[in-house]
């Protein structure tokens with residue numbers, strides 16, 4: 001395999017996120033035991049499979065993809081990320097169907113919905129995200145990849161990763177998982193292997209947070225690596241499930257199929273893993289049969305062209 005260019009990696013990252021999300025949509029809410037065998041995991045599930053989100057056309061991204069595009073749009077307008085713009089984009093998605101291929105809004109997380117009601121009622125987007133210990137769903141992790149498309153340094157990637165989490169996911173653990181993910185993605189973009197990139201991200205955050213009040217939360221996030229991947233909606237499991245998929249496979253296709261095979265929050269695990277796999281293998285690593293049925297691809301292209 002030739003090494004993808006930076007441009008091919010960035011395009012692969014965003015398209016890989018969207019394709020992974022779309023691939024996982026029909027399989028959501030099924031446990032691992034009821035997911036079809038790998039050869040049959042496609043945008044259209046095998047006949048007889050009780051697909052989730054009936055009525056949604058094959059190849060359609062869900063909340064994950066829409067929120068990632070909402071973030072990319074805000075970052076294109078202002079690379080330092082104006083949270084007011086980002087929150088307005090998110091509400092525009094939630095209320096009007098912006099950033100979706102056909103105006104259909106589905107699959108919104110409970111915590112995210114709660115944050116939107118707070119924002120609509122006038123809360124500041126820097127504090128609207130619920131921040132209790134139980135408020136650690138994967139909703140801000142799944143959308144954060146666009147940070148690495150504009151971040152000029154690792155410091156900036158950490159800052160933006162955490163900042164973009166705030167409107168919906170205010171807890172430190174969620175913020176740190178987003179930082180871990182974006183640092184990992186930065187490493188891959190810089191040419192590191194995925195394994196080295198994850199390790200470097202962990203070491204960098206450990207060093208940064210040594211002796212601070214956030215140290216305990218960071219250790220909780222990092223200890224997730226010792227648990228079996230569940231593909232659940234919990235941000236720590238979600239991050240490490242995606243890393244498991246990336247590190248245990250050698251192609252984009254196998255990576256996102258592995259994510260779906262974990263069951264549960266299939267679209268989000270495949271989105272998070274697919275973003276990294278897209279960076280690793282580049283746009284050409286994503287199967288054409290999936291890219292060609294990605295509903296709304298032109299919308300992503302319009303945003304990519306503005307980078």
Ligand SMILES: [Mg+2]
Pocket residue numbers: 062063064107267268
């Ligand atoms: Mg989703």
